[in-house]
Amino acid sequence: MGIFSFHHEDESRRLFVIDPPPPFTDGALHMGQAYWVSYIDALARYKRMRGFNVLFPVGWDMQGFPSEIATEKKYGKSLQRDEFYAKCAELSQQNLEVMKKQMLSLGASFDQSLEYKTLSESYRRKVQFALLTLFKKGMTYRMKHSVSWCTNCVTSISREEIEEREESSTLNTIAFEVGSESINISTTRPELLHACVAVAVNPDDERYSKLVGKKAVVPIYGRKVPIIADQIVDKGFGTGAEMVCTFGDKNDVLLYHKHGLELVEAIDEHGKLKNSGELDGMSLKDARVKVLEKLKEKKLLIETTAIKHQVKKHDRCSTNVELLSSTQWFIKTKDFSDKIIESGKSITWDPDFAVQRLIDWAQFIEWDWNISRNRIFGTPIPFWYCADCGEVIAPEESDLPVNPALEKAKVQKCPKCGSESIVGEQATCDNWVDSAITPLIIAGWPDDKNLFERAYPSTVRIQGSDIVRTWAFYTIFMNWALVGQKPIENMLINGMVLGPDGTEMHKSLGNSIYPEEVLSKYGTDVLRLWVAMSGSIGKDKRFSYEEVDKAKAFITKLKNSAKFVIKAAPAAIEEQPHKGMGIFDVWVLNRLNMAIKSATEAYDSFNLYAASSKLMDFYWHDFCDYYIENVKHRVSEPEKGESAKAAAYTLRHVLSTFLQLISPIIPFVAEEINETLGNESLMAQQMPKYAEKKSGADYVINGVVFSSAIVDIDYEDAGTMLNNVIGEVRKQKAASRIALNKQISSIHINVPEAYYNVVKGYSAELGKICKAEKVSVSVSESYSVAINI
RNA sequence: GGGCUCGUAGUCGAGUGGCAAGACGUCCGCUUCACACGCGGGAGACCAGGAGUUCAAUUCUCCUCGGGCCCACCA
Secondary structure, X not given: OOOOOOOOOOOOOOEEEEEOOOOEOOOOOOHHHHHHHHHHHHHHHHXXXXXXXXXXXXXXXXXXXXXXXXXXXXXXXXXXXXXXXXXXXXXXXXXXXHHHHHHHHOXXXXXXXXXXXXXXXXXXXXXXXXXXXXXXXXXXXXXXXXXXXXXXXXXXXXXXXXXXXXEEEEEEEEEEEEOOEEEEEEEOOHHHHHHEEEEEEOOOOOOOOOOOOOEEEOOOOOOEEEEEEOOOXXXXXXXXXXXXXXXXXXHHHHHHHHOOOOOOOOEOOOOEEOOOHHHOOOEHHHHHHHHHHHHHHOOOEEEEEEEEEEEEEEOOOOOEEEEEEEEEEEEOOHHHHHHHHHHHHOOEEEOHHHHHHHHHHHHOOXXXXXXXXXXXXXXEOOOEEEOOOOOEEOOOHHHOOOOOOOOOOOOOOOOOOXXXXXXXXXXXXXXXXXXXXXXXXXXXXXXXXXXHHHHOOEEEEEEEHHHHHHHHHHHHHHHHHHHOOOOEEEEEEEOOEEOOOOOEOOHHHOOOOOHHHHHHHHOHHHHHXXXXXXXXXXXXXXXXXXXXXXXXXXXXXXXXXHHXXXXXXXXXXXXXXHHHOOHHHHHHHHHHXXXXXXXXXXXHOOOHHHHHHHHHHHHHHHHXXXXXXXXHHHHOOOOOOHHHHHHHHHHHXXXXXHHHHHOOOOHHHHHHHHHHOOOOOHHHOOOOOOOOOOOOOOEEEOOEEEOHHHOOOOHHHHHHHHHHHHHHHHHHHHHOOOOOOOOEEEEEEEEOHHHHHHHHHOHHHHHHHHOEEEEEEEEOOOOEEEEEO
8 A cells, every 4th residue: 555545445534536537648748738647636635635535546548540550650551450459559558658657757646556548458348338338228329321531541530530721622613404404503522423412502592493393414424313402502602502412511411311312422431432433443633633624525614713611631640531421330429418418517617617618519419429430459349230131239248348350249140130141340439438438437337336336426537628528528428328427526627738839739830848848957846836836727828937937936945945944943843832932923823824724725626826826925925034034033042042942943833834735736845845854754644724713813823822912912913013114124224225134223113002012022023133223112193114224 | 600718017827896916027226144046125007998787897797809719601
């Protein structure tokens, strides 16, 4: 059992369950990951010091297309399916080792015994179990459907893998014969002419209203297709008439379904033409040239105009995305957007508006979730099917995990049609299927019922705003579908870490800064403190070394001030020396108490910005600028009296307590200083607790009541008053352009009557603090300070 | 075209229905026995613009402008 271990058997303490993003094992942690690792780790450390049983796992998303590319580069394309998989796995494991080291160098305090990998047998079993469960509920199905397809990767892709880019193209006007008349249609995809199954116009378009219902003849191919009317057609675009192909774009798909049109598959999976007669096997690019040539010959190409339009590209290879009809696996999501939204709304989001991204996305689901990918390095889709009738043959739960691409089904004959052609599915799962069940995985589902009871839903997840529509969306959906609950209590949605130029970091833009660079120049704690100080979590944050320097300055200040404290008070003082405690001591201890309060509130609401800024403000200004300066003369007295002891005690106490409070954010520096103080390890300590005031003006500090009766006004008030006097003297010395430690002859203070006793009583001490020979005090209506050099 | 979000001193960045945190930078002064990666002090914001609600708006509502993100459309 290590210090960061989750205590599985301990049912007495409250659990704090973290669902961190499993990084894709591409070999290097980027700044965004360094951000969330630092952030969630601080919360984990805080909760441990608050007595929580913290379940902080580490997970890895290991399978994926980029690994296949890298493996292909290294070994070529000749490997067998299982060999290829093994090589991909080997590469991912190597990457994982590197990335884990990087995480550890950020101080990540996850429990290494709770590591999960998406390619492991046990993880695979659970993913397949999830799919099997949904299949039994009728939510997993296989069907021919139009899918977005990458002809380069030869796989279907999902809408979040699509990016759009503006490109130049030509809009072609082509004449279709309609009996003795003709209709000119506009298209940017003449190469798909052979798949034209209709001509569509807007029903309000008077130019064409008399043609609707008639048949048009497709040029070159001669097929007769209906002219249909639909609101979706824009009267103002081109000629206002379009050809409908199956499938040129999404409108085509919609019109195809809506109007019950014929299906002509235009291209094959490699993007070669089919069903076109003589052009079959030709690439889209060549076909385009050829078709336009032919139209020109026949004088049916009326006009060609240059236009710019958005083209959908596969984000990984920049190949144009095509729509084609393909047999794929789906999970029903379309009908459940209201359930997803409902579950999403029952989660606490920070920032709260982040939930809107989920809602927007869920409301626009058009098709079910296409979960199959025609790849090798992924979780196998755990089904077989009958080649004759299409019946799906599911494995037994006890046989999981299975790999139908390599294994034969247990069933010999199709239970539906009796056919013996049982085929194992070759496709693998979309990565999001793997990662959508992380809250279930870390809670021991479906095996460890006892843990599941306690550790589900996860207490908190941190993730980037960019993957709300994917990771958060699919997690919420899958968990609803599988266990009928929300997966997470609190969603922390962090903004993106932007490059110094204010735009997203991209390798191609050269504006990337990697965590190692910052770590080697500044160290772990500076980077972690920068994370805490970088504003509210939901905001995008621009990375800049200036900001990092601010974090560094505080760390330096902390180290230097600690050096002073240790020099002034080298030995631990067990008992608080009550006799020597003065106003400044009680004042700073009260300020510390207030800092505990605000830091605790901030940590409890997962707000590291508030926690760090409140703590730093207290430490730098109240403690260093005033308290330390005020007690220097006491601790440096040659004869150590009660007052010196009290000051030494207070210095050590404030520093030690502060280290506890700040240690979740800067664990290494805090621990290092703590060690020189001779205290036990911070990680074994509990967080200090805020002490309520006993009555209006009494302070309870370490169990001792400081009553205002002693100084006849409130300690806080008295301390602030005395510090005001000191501040005023500093100001006047500065105005006189003399050093602050320069001895001056006298100070005269006018104070309202209520403060007279306090200031008078402290005049000797004020003299020592301000280096003045004489201090005189008198009662006056208004407060003022005057110095004589 | 629609949605979300942001717009606070040169910069970063909190915050609130009632005198606008803090930090960096800048300017002035100070080599003070923890720290010049420091100390003290100063200047600098009509809280994007306009309208409304209110005794009171930077804060709430609406509109405009500008930045970011997302969605849809683009035959």
